Amino acid sequence: MSATLPVYRWRLAPDGLATRRQLRAMGLRPGGQDVVAELQRPRRQRGPLVAYLYRIDAAKPVRPMTAGRAAALAKANRARRTCPACWRDAGYVIPAALGTCVPCADG
Numbered sequence: 001m002s003a004t005l006p007v008y009r010w011r012l013a014p015d016g017l018a019t020r021r022q023l024r025a026m027g028l029r030p031g032g033q034d035v036v037a038e039l040q041r042p043r044r045q046r047g048p049l050v051a052y053l054y055r056i057d058a059a060k061p062v063r064p065m066t067a068g069r070a071a072a073l074a075k076a077n078r079a080r081r082t083c084p085a086c087w088r089d090a091g092y093v094i095p096a097a098l099g100t101c102v103p104c105a106d107g
Contacts, residue, residue, distance in 0.1 A: 008053070010041040017053040024062070031060030 008014070017037055023029060036055055040048040080093045083101035090101040098105040 006037045008037060008039050013039050013053055016056055018056050019051045019053060023059050027062055028059035029062050030054045033058045
């Protein structure tokens with residue numbers, strides 16, 4: 001983001017601003033608004049961790065889950081659980097490092 005944004009330290013952001021996760025926990029979404037500030041959490045190794053802040057009063061409600069969106073999500077999750085080698089539902093998301101279910105990877 002731009003260097004002109006206000007930067008707040010961890011836990012010192014003013015009231016009325018929230019991160020995406022905080023908005024989601026309130027049942028809200030940014031709704032197309034621009035980032036208004038940054039929140040920085042210090043870390044010892046790789047520099048600060050940055051989170052973007054949005055205005056709560058400009059946030060919009062989360063869109064409700066429709067039947068079509070629920071079906072698409074179920075289909076996508078089913079594809080992530082299906083082993084490409086044996087075509088069985090593994091019952092868990094196939095690890096990308098293996099590429100197949102554990103029994104097929106063990107071979």
